[in-house]
Amino acid sequence: MTDQINTGGAAFPIIGTENTNYVHEGMTLRDYFAAKALPVLLSELYAQSVRRNVRYEDAYAAASKAAYELADAMLAARGGAL
Template sequence: MNKDTGGPAFPVSYDHDTFQPSRVDEAKRLMSGMDLRDYFATKALQGLLSWAGDDSSGSYHSNSDPAHTASMAYEYADAMLAARVKP
């Protein structure tokens, strides 16, 4: 599954004098990092994990299942990415 990742979460401008890479793959490594989708998911995960999950409000969320909670974090991240492109 190929998802739009939103690009880098913390982009840096390329300055050859600062990075001074000897190879293209080294330049890519120096400029790589977390993409925006992962960053959004980590923020959503923080919120999901901060809630005890035993609320009587009728919400379907329970953070007792890590795989489900992680999946939900990426659902929120994907929704945030989609919201960025809407007019």
């Protein structure tokens, strides 16, 4: 049994016109939410890593994980699950 991640669907879907059959879903809404959250999280976690003498690679990994956790919470709130 696998747990499926709620991606929220396409963030910026592009549907073809009558002249084209082009469909491009682009990034998911989950990716978009995580990308929007990442700069703030990265800034804060990087500052903490400097104060605590932690490797910046570890701060980046922690910020990336936190961004997706926040994105998942935003999707849950959007769906009324919270």
